[in-house]
Structure formats: structure tokens, C-alpha cells
């Protein structure tokens with residue numbers, strides 16, 4: 534390859550690889566003790582109500598697709614009108630398991646493909662499954678066509694904490710998928726188990742030849758990073774960096790900058806303790822593991838991650854927005870020039886927030902958790 538053939542993305546990746554190790558190892562901030570602000574800088578409008586919604590994602594035309602954990606999928610207009618999408622396959626709806634994330638193909642306007650995750654019933658439990666299908670609309674109805682299973686977790690598990698978050702790389706050439714530890718913590722350090730990993734796949738489900746363990750057997754060929762617990766947030770920043778958040782046990786929710794081949798330490802280290810109170814060694818005691826950029830003790834129970842871009846909130850350009858289940862609100866993360874992160878805002882909404890997305894017009898949309906949950910649109914005051 535000659536020098537002129539280097540793509541901007543490759544040059545950026547090379548630059549990030551040269552970032553001094555010290556920048557990654559700076560002492561992380563505990564944002565858990567920072568108070569929430571009850572005065573919010575946005576107007577909140579309740580657009581529609583759903584039962585146990587789990588994820589939202591915008592289509593290029595401004596409508597959104599929304600999952601309900603029980604196994605229902607909807608198209609929703611900006612005015613809140615909904616159309617059920619038929620053809621959702623069987624879902625293991627139990628505890629944290631169910632129909633999970635949905636993401637349009639980066640080329641959706643041309644191919645109409647939706648990617649989605651669910652926990653599928655089987656083997657006395659459920660297996661996380663990544664699938665894609667073509668959204669077909671006619672006569673006011675919508676359904677999934679030409680479904681294809683791209684990846685299926687083996688073996689199945691009974692435990693919750695499935696993960697299931699989908700993120701496409703900015704160039705659209707790779708799909709990243711979080712897999713939770715399914716409440717079997719030690720498996721997060723087992724390189725032959727999918728649990729506790731972030732996977733990187735080609736959009737057709739095949740293994741990219743440039744993954745950290747490319748050519749190795751089984752799940753290793755797909756593994757991008759390991760040592761994760763309960764990851765319900767995954768998104769690319771404007772600078773091309775991949776960020777993930779995950780729920781800790783009692784304390785120790787984490788925001789992590791993800792690097793290929795990284796090991797994020799669960800369950801060997803955590804900035805939280807077991808629910809029993811039994812201590813877990815802190816990240817600082819084991820520098821061979823990647824430490825979080827920000828952590829929360831006490832926890833916020835982070836759910837949903839979206840980077841802000843748009844005209845509604847000019848001061849938020851490039852910030853990350855995180856929903857809080859336990860925090861019952863919204864967190865804004867700002868990024869420093871050296872790539873480190875800090876909690877810039879934490880707003881109390883008095884509602885468990887399950888997911889967050891940014892609309893094409895720059896409004897921020899969130900869904901509440903549970904039955905009778907609101908789909909909320911946030912705009913500048």
C-alpha cells in the first residue's frame with residue numbers, strides 16, 4: 534500500500550494506537566457521588582406509551598423503530614403513530630431477557646435491512662441471537678422478510694444480563710455486538726465463551742480477517758474485547774473511538790473506551806463489590822486490565838448510549854448521552870482533548886430511562902422502562 538492509499542479512518546486508527554498508555558491509565562473519575570440536577574435545560578413531551586420498551590433507533594426518514602421486550606417491534610412516527618412490524622421470531626421473555634436491540638443497516642435507505650437482537654428460547658433457557666431482515670411496508674402494514682440468523686450464542690443460558698447492543702462502525706463495514714456475562718461471571722475471562730465479550734462481525738455475520746484473534750477457532754475469531762459484565766451501551770464517538778458502558782455489581786458501573794484485544798477485567802477486578810458485600814479487587818490493583826474512563830459508585834444502572842449531533846443543543850456536540858435506570862435520569866458525558874471523559878451533567882427525570890437516541894433533527898428521544906412507559910422527546914427550551 535502506498536502512502537496516498539491510507540484512508541482517513543486508517544490514519545485515525547494509527548494515531549489512536551500511538552496515544553500514550555498513560556492517557557488510558559489516568560485515574561478514572563467516580564461520577565456516582567455527583568448530585569443530580571432537578572432543573573433540566575430541555576422541554577419534555579410524551580409522544581406515546583409502550584409496554585416494557587427496550588430500544589429505539591431512528592430511520593433516515595425520521596421515523597423510529599422500537600422494540601418491546603415481550604417480542605413486539607414497531608414503527609413510530611414523530612407524531613407517535615405506530616405500526617406493528619409482523620414476523621418477529623419467538624423470544625425468551627424472562628427477567629432481563631427478551632427482544633432487545635434494533636439497528637437499521639448503515640445502508641438502510643437502499644437495502645431496507647434491520648438488524649436486531651433477542652434471546653431465543655431453547656435448551657431450558659435462552660440464547661442471544663443476532664439476526665437481520667428486510668423491512669417490507671405495503672398497504673399500511675409492515676413485516677420482516679428474508680430473515681437471516683447472523684450469530685447465535687452457544688450454549689444457551691438461564692441467566693439475565695444478555696447484552697445484545699448493536700453498533701456499526703462509522704464506515705459501515707463492521708458490526709459490533711455486546712454479549713453480557715449471563716450471570717456466570719467467570720466466563721467473561723474464558724476466551725472460548727461468548728459471555729462477557731464484545732464481538733466484531735462483518736455485516737453478513739462472517740468473521741473479519743483483521744480481528745485480534747482472526748483465524749482462531751470458535752468465538753475467538755469474532756472477539757474484539759473481553760472481561761465485560763452487563764453491557765447495555767455501545768456507540769462510536771465522532772472521532773472514531775468505540776465506547777461502551779456496563780453495569781457493575783454493587784457499585785462500579787463503568788464507561789470504557791474500547792480497544793481491540795482489550796481485557797476490561799470482570800470479574801477479576803471491579804470498582805464495585807459483590808452484592809453480598811464481599812470485596813472485589815479494584816481496577817487500580819491490576820494494571821494489566823483496562824480501567825474505566827468514568828465509573829459510578831453508587832450505581833446509576835446505565836442503559837442506552839448515543840453521541841449527540843444536531844442543532845437543538847449546540848453545547849452538546851460530540852457529548853455522549855446515557856440513560857439511567859437506577860439514576861432515573863439522563864447523564865451527559867463530555868470528552869477532554871486528551872481523549873479522557875468526564876460526567877458533565879446528570880439530570881433527574883424521576884423516571885427509569887431505558888434507552889436514548891438522537892433524531893435527525895437533533896431532538897433527543899428517550900424511553901422509560903416498564904409497563905405504560907413513555908416515549909419522550911426532549912427539545913431545547
Ligand SMILES: [Ca+2]
Pocket residue numbers: 760787797798799802803823824825
Ligand atoms: Ca472493568
